[in-house]
Amino acid sequence: MSEPTTDLHLSQAAAHDLEKGFKRDTQELIIEGAGCASCVTKIEGAIKQVPGVTGAEMNFAQRTVSVSGDADRKALVKAIEKAGYNAKPIAAGSDNDAMEEKEKAEWAYYKRLMREMTIALLLGVPLMIYSIVGGEMTVTTNSERLVWLIVGLLTLGVMVFSGKHFYIGAWQSFKNHSANMDTLIALGTGTAWLYSMVVVFAPDIVPEMARHVYFEATAMIIGLIDLGLALELKARGRTSQAIKRLIGLQAKTARVVRDEKDVDIAIEQVLLNDIVRARPGEKIPVDGLVVEGHTAIDESMLTGEPMPIEKKEGDEVVAGTLNKTGSILFKATRVGKDTALAQIINMVKRAQNSKPPIGRLADVISGYFVPVVMIVAVVSALVWLNFGPDPAVAFAIVSATTVLIIACPCALGLATPMSVMVGVGKAAEAGVLIRNGEALQMASKITAMVLDKTGTITLGSPKVTDIVMNSADSEVTVLQMVASLESGSEHPLALAIVESAQERGLQPGKVANFNAIAGHGVEADYEGKRLLFGNEKLMRERNIECESLVETAQELATQAKTPMYFAVDDQLEAIIAVADPIKEDSIAAIKRLQHNGIRVIMLTGDNRATAKAVAEKVGITEYFAEVLPQDKTDKIVELQMQDEIVGMTGDGINDAPALAMANVGFAIGTGTDVAIESADITLMRGSLHGLADAIAVSRATLRNIKQNLFGAFIYNAAGVPVAAGVLYPFFGLLLSPVIAGAAMAFSSLTVVTNANRLRMFKAQEH
Amino acid sequence: MLLVNIAGIALIALIVWWFWLYEATDVVLNDNDLVIVVENGTYQPAQVRLAADQATELHFLRKDSSPCSEMVLLPDLEISESLPIDRPKSIAIPPLKKGEYAFHCQMQMYRGVLKVE
Numbered sequence: 001m002s003e004p005t006t007d008l009h010l011s012q013a014a015a016h017d018l019e020k021g022f023k024r025d026t027q028e029l030i031i032e033g034a035g036c037a038s039c040v041t042k043i044e045g046a047i048k049q050v051p052g053v054t055g056a057e058m059n060f061a062q063r064t065v066s067v068s069g070d071a072d073r074k075a076l077v078k079a080i081e082k083a084g085y086n087a088k089p090i091a092a093g094s095d096n097d098a099m100e101e102k103e104k105a106e107w108a109y110y111k112r113l114m115r116e117m118t119i120a121l122l123l124g125v126p127l128m129i130y131s132i133v134g135g136e137m138t139v140t141t142n143s144e145r146l147v148w149l150i151v152g153l154l155t156l157g158v159m160v161f162s163g164k165h166f167y168i169g170a171w172q173s174f175k176n177h178s179a180n181m182d183t184l185i186a187l188g189t190g191t192a193w194l195y196s197m198v199v200v201f202a203p204d205i206v207p208e209m210a211r212h213v214y215f216e217a218t219a220m221i222i223g224l225i226d227l228g229l230a231l232e233l234k235a236r237g238r239t240s241q242a243i244k245r246l247i248g249l250q251a252k253t254a255r256v257v258r259d260e261k262d263v264d265i266a267i268e269q270v271l272l273n274d275i276v277r278a279r280p281g282e283k284i285p286v287d288g289l290v291v292e293g294h295t296a297i298d299e300s301m302l303t304g305e306p307m308p309i310e311k312k313e314g315d316e317v318v319a320g321t322l323n324k325t326g327s328i329l330f331k332a333t334r335v336g337k338d339t340a341l342a343q344i345i346n347m348v349k350r351a352q353n354s355k356p357p358i359g360r361l362a363d364v365i366s367g368y369f370v371p372v373v374m375i376v377a378v379v380s381a382l383v384w385l386n387f388g389p390d391p392a393v394a395f396a397i398v399s400a401t402t403v404l405i406i407a408c409p410c411a412l413g414l415a416t417p418m419s420v421m422v423g424v425g426k427a428a429e430a431g432v433l434i435r436n437g438e439a440l441q442m443a444s445k446i447t448a449m450v451l452d453k454t455g456t457i458t459l460g461s462p463k464v465t466d467i468v469m470n471s472a473d474s475e476v477t478v479l480q481m482v483a484s485l486e487s488g489s490e491h492p493l494a495l496a497i498v499e500s501a502q503e504r505g506l507q508p509g510k511v512a513n514f515n516a517i518a519g520h521g522v523e524a525d526y527e528g529k530r531l532l533f534g535n536e537k538l539m540r541e542r543n544i545e546c547e548s549l550v551e552t553a554q555e556l557a558t559q560a561k562t563p564m565y566f567a568v569d570d571q572l573e574a575i576i577a578v579a580d581p582i583k584e585d586s587i588a589a590i591k592r593l594q595h596n597g598i599r600v601i602m603l604t605g606d607n608r609a610t611a612k613a614v615a616e617k618v619g620i621t622e623y624f625a626e627v628l629p630q631d632k633t634d635k636i637v638e639l640q641m642q643d644e645i646v647g648m649t650g651d652g653i654n655d656a657p658a659l660a661m662a663n664v665g666f667a668i669g670t671g672t673d674v675a676i677e678s679a680d681i682t683l684m685r686g687s688l689h690g691l692a693d694a695i696a697v698s699r700a701t702l703r704n705i706k707q708n709l710f711g712a713f714i715y716n717a718a719g720v721p722v723a724a725g726v727l728y729p730f731f732g733l734l735l736s737p738v739i740a741g742a743a744m745a746f747s748s749l750t751v752v753t754n755a756n757r758l759r760m761f762k763a764q765e766h
Numbered sequence: 767m768l769l770v771n772i773a774g775i776a777l778i779a780l781i782v783w784w785f786w787l788y789e790a791t792d793v794v795l796n797d798n799d800l801v802i803v804v805e806n807g808t809y810q811p812a813q814v815r816l817a818a819d820q821a822t823e824l825h826f827l828r829k830d831s832s833p834c835s836e837m838v839l840l841p842d843l844e845i846s847e848s849l850p851i852d853r854p855k856s857i858a859i860p861p862l863k864k865g866e867y868a869f870h871c872q873m874q875m876y877r878g879v880l881k882v883e
Contacts, residue, residue: 098850102836105851109831165832169807176808177788180875233833353837353846353872366874371785375778382774386767410834413873436844 027067029076029087030269031058039085046083050075095247095345106233113230116162120223123158127151127216128738139203139211148200148213155193155215163189163222179370181410185225187374188404189218192737195397210391214401214737221405221741228745235752238759239418242425243352246345249301249320254285257329274332278323286319287339288330295326302341303684304431347433351424356437358705359416362712366413373407373720380724388725395725398734402723406740407716410748415708418755423701426761431684432694439680442664443698448644449593449691450636450658453604453611454492454580455651456668457590457618457688462492462580464500465561468552472566472573476506482566482576484509485524485531489516493562496578519605519628521564532567535607539565539572546572557609560617587618589688594619596695599644603627603635632658649683649691666691700761708751715747804828804835804849804876809869812878819861824880826855835876840869 031043040058043065047056052071065087067076080087131137139145159167166189169182196213203211255262257275270276270286278284284297296308299321308324311317317330320341336342355363377400384396416437424434434440454460467475483501486494487508498508511524511531520541521534532542536553539546544567553563553575561577593600602623604611611625624635632648636658639646648655648662651669659665659679667679668686683690723740727733803810804826816822828835828849838857839846849855859880867880 101850102848105831106833109833112831165806172806172808172810174784176810176812177784178808178812178877179785180807182807229832236833349848350846353839353848354844355839355841363874367877368786371781374781378774378777378781382771385770385774409875410873413875417872 027071027073027076029065029067029080030271031065031080031085031087042083043080043085046079047076050079095342096250096252099244099247103237106237110230110233113226113233117223117226117230120158120162120219120226123154124216124219124223124738128220131216137213137216139199139213145200145203148196148215151215152193152197152200152213155196155218158219158222159189159193162226166222166225179374181370181408183370184373184404184407184409185221187377188401188737189221191397191404192221192401193218207391207393210394212391212394214397217401217737217741220738224738224741224745228749232749232752235749235756236418238756239421239752240352240425241759242422242428243345243348245301246320246341246348246428249283249341251283251285251319255279255282268336270332270335272332272335274335275329276332277327277329278317279327280323280325282323284317284319284321284323284330286332287334287341288317288332290315290317290328290330293326293328295328296324298322298324302344302431304429304690305685305687344428344433347435348424348428351434351436351440352421353417354420354436354438355416356420356441356702356705358441358702358709359420359437362412362415362709366409369407369409369412369716373403373409376720376724377401377403384725395734398737399723399725401737402735402740403720405737406719406723406735406744408712408719408744408747411712411715411751412709414748414751414755415712416705418752419701419704419708419758422755422758423697423704426701426758427694427697430690430693430697432690432697433682433684434694434698435680435682439664440698440701442645443647443681443695444702445645446598446647446664446695448599448601448639449647449649450601450603450639450662451590451620451688452632452648452650452655453602453606453614456649457586457602457614458580458582459686460492460580460651462496462562462578464496464576465579466556466575466577468549468556468575468577470549470572470574472568475574476504478566478574478576479504480506480509481526481529481531481568482533484511484526485514485522485533487511488514489522492580493564493578494522497576519626529568530570532570533564533576536565539567542567542570544570544572548572549575554609557607558613560610560613562606562610582614582617583686583688585687585689589692590618590620592689592692593695596692596699598647598695601635601639603632605629629655630657633661636661647691647695649688666694697761700758704755704758708754711754712747712751715743719743801825801827801854802878804838805830807832807834807875809876809878813881814878815881815883816859816862818864818882821861822859824857824859826857828852828855834871834873837872838869838876839872840867840880842867 044056044058047053047065047067050071052069053067054069056065056067058065077087139148166182166185169180170186173180173183192214196215199206199211199213251267253264254267254270255264255277256270257277262277267285275291276285276288290311290313292313294310294312297311297317298308299318300306301322302318302320311328318341319339334340380403381396381400384399385392388395420437420440423440427434451457467478469475472478479501483498483506486497501508509526511526514522514524516522517534517538520538521532523530523532532538532544536546536550546565549565549572556563556575556577561579563575563577565572566574566576590600599622600620602611602615602620604623604625605627606625608625611623615621615623627635632655636646636648646662647664647666648658649666649668650659651667659667664681665679666681666683668683668690681694683694723735725734800814802814802824826838826849828851831851836848837846838849843860845857847855847857862882864882867882868877869880870877
């Protein structure tokens with residue numbers, strides 16, 4: 001069986017289009033290394049040597065060159081490099097441009113559909129009114145034949161003007177051995193028109209009772225479906241509002257300091273390490289590090305964090321956020337597609353287009369749907385012809401046409417993607433980034449949530465609260481020694497001790513033979529003494545007498561503080577207690593999770609008493625203390641063995657294995673410094689409310705998808721048999737093709753409108 | 767009536783053969799120069815043959831302004847890209863193992879397949 005090679009010819013023609021698309025008339029490049037004005041002539045001269053170049057103009061202030069002609073971009077870069085400079089092509093069009101272009105094209109398409117709908121209904125509506133008020137739609141006399149012939153030709157005009165896209169689409173699909181919505185509409189309206197024309201031209205071959213014309217059905221169906229498509233297009237536009245808002249956060253220009261002067265340049269032209277100025281009220285154009293000045297920056301648009309964040313020298317600023325109070329200079333550290341905002345946009349876009357597993361059945365059905373409907377139409381026509389009452393031919397034509405028209409594969413196909421689009425966008429607005437449809441669906445099913453204590457429930461920035469002496473003489477000496485011992489450690493508790501020492505003006509000294517005992521403590525030599533700092537277990541292992549302070553330590557632990565023992569030369573000297581404050585809203589957020597029927601479990605490497613105190617404070621009854629980092633995954637597996645769907649929340653870096661093991665891994669971070677690639681769901685702000693929001697929005701989205709799928713299945717499962725006439729023997733009911741056309745047009749609109757309802761969803765209930 | 771019934775059954779057989787049983791000829795992708803045109807409800811060509819274990823690029827050119835044609839999805843490769851109108855869009859395809867990989871629009875009305883051999 002061989003297929004004609006039309007596809008190949010088409011693609012060759014299209015290759016030419018592609019070629020045209022790639023070789024634009026003007027190209028822009030950024031030049032690096034051009035330090036003096038004389039470089040301009042040199043660079044322009046080098047470019048002009050490249051074949052195809054008709055002109056080159058360099059903007060020295062912006063360090064850009066605009067090249068006209070259709071030269072190969074690689075050859076241009078090579079020529080500039082040969083002349084001693086570096087060149088980078090400026091990406092064609094930003095997200096903003098692409099969005100504008102898309103909206104323009106959609107607006108043009110909308111206007112076209114409305115125009116086509118108007119013409120179709122101008123003919124269809126009067127004809128339908130005529131038939132409703134009792135006008136004869138039959139052909140009995142020669143003068144009627146003439147009138148209906150004129151109407152038939154007018155209908156043909158409507159089919160060409162308003163419905164051309166259905167017929168071309170159907171034919172193209174047919175040639176490719178596939179079928180789609182166009183196929184059904186083209187077949188349905190085509191059958192009605194052809195039959196009517198047969199009645200007009202050769203009434204004698206049709207039984208007298210069946211000499212009915214259906215021109216009004218053809219015109220009305222085309223008009224109604226065009227209207228449905230136009231309204232659906234509008235509704236679809238609203239589903240992508242969240243991504244539009246994110247894209248809108250991108251600044252279009254940046255003020256860069258070049259040669260000690262401020263220059264306004266397009267955002268695409270900002271280079272790494274450029275010094276950028278941001279004044280109060282301006283958007284931060286690219287990611288960077290503050291090098292001068294201080295200010296407060298509103299990051300709420302990205303993180304959902306309502307309070308502006310103070311920024312000073314050395315702090316990170318993020319593209320898309322709003323500079324509120326001061327003027328700052330910052331060094332660009334990530335530009336273009338690498339900024340956190342660009343990555344977020346990318347991730348949201350990808351997630352919006354991915355499908356959760358729940359949509360797979362609809363996908364399988366969609367694949368077979370149209371040919372099955374065509375077969376049902378033929379079977380229905382045969383049944384009417386064989387067993388139907390007179391005029392059987394007319395009944396057969398009406399039922400076949402109605403079956404073809406009422407079936408709506410679009411509603412099935414749209415059910416899942418539309419809801420995912422809105423749901424993922426809604427989550428992004430609340431600072432929750434969902435990686436894909438699968439994560440969205442799984443998050444809606446979570447039954448148990450494991451929370452890491454440090455940095456998740458607590459702030460993750462512990463402070464020294466107590467120093468209790470045993471044999472030591474002064475707090476200062478103890479702190480000096482412990483700070484020296486801990487100065488090489490990255491552990492949050494160690495940082496707290498070093499910070500506390502520095503606050504008292506103490507400088508950590510040098511230690512030798514440092515040894516970290518994982519999960520227990522540290523030891524080292526300091527000024528001829530052996531220092532040991534760690535938990536009770538470590539002290540007991542080293543046979544250090546600590547009974548005298550055990551009670552005090554337990555008392556501190558019950559106050560949610562972490563007591564650590566300090567020994568010098570195997571003699572217990574003191575206890576240092578460190579506490580990590582609980583985040584303000586942890587208690588409320590945990591309550592929200594529990595209220596939603598989720599079992600909340602806390603994991604911590606901390607001692608049992610501290611864990612118990614923190615757990616009690618935040619209202620958690622299940623907790624695992626003294627869990628070593630490598631044992632966290634075992635706890636997740638343990639819960640999964642109890643048939644729980646487990647969510648794990650951690651900082652995304654230390655907890656990576658546990659996040660991967662959980663059914664859904666949530667990375668929680670403060671600000672935008674979280675690794676957005678590290679988890680299924682990323683919470684852009686530190687608050688645990690983000691977690692409850694993520695689960696709430698995913699549950700709402702899944703509910704919405706189920707409503708859509710149910711509606712679309714029921715619509716088709718009930719509509720097609722009714723259209724075929726199964727109710728006729730019992731109630732004498734047979735649908736008109738016009739009603740079918742209206743139902744079909746509005747079924748997919750209903751799906752999109754229901755998905756849009758999700759936009760009203762309020763994630764934060766606190 | 768018999769003739770009508772036979773014609774009807776033949777029509778059903780034709781539908782089954784044309785849409786499900788017929789195997790269209792594939793178009794081979796050479797030197798990354800093949801363009802898949804998105805127009806009138808179809809991808810042209812809709813069946814593309816690729817060599818296994820080789821990274822390649824597919825170029826899509828969307829001429830259809832219907833919003834249905836806006837997205838192209840390759841679910842097995844977790845790729846979903848939006849296609850601008852009248853401007854080519856290149857999509858990088860990683861090296862693939864032998865098999866068939868479907869690509870389609872969000873609603874599966876536009877459908878195609880990559881046959882990796």
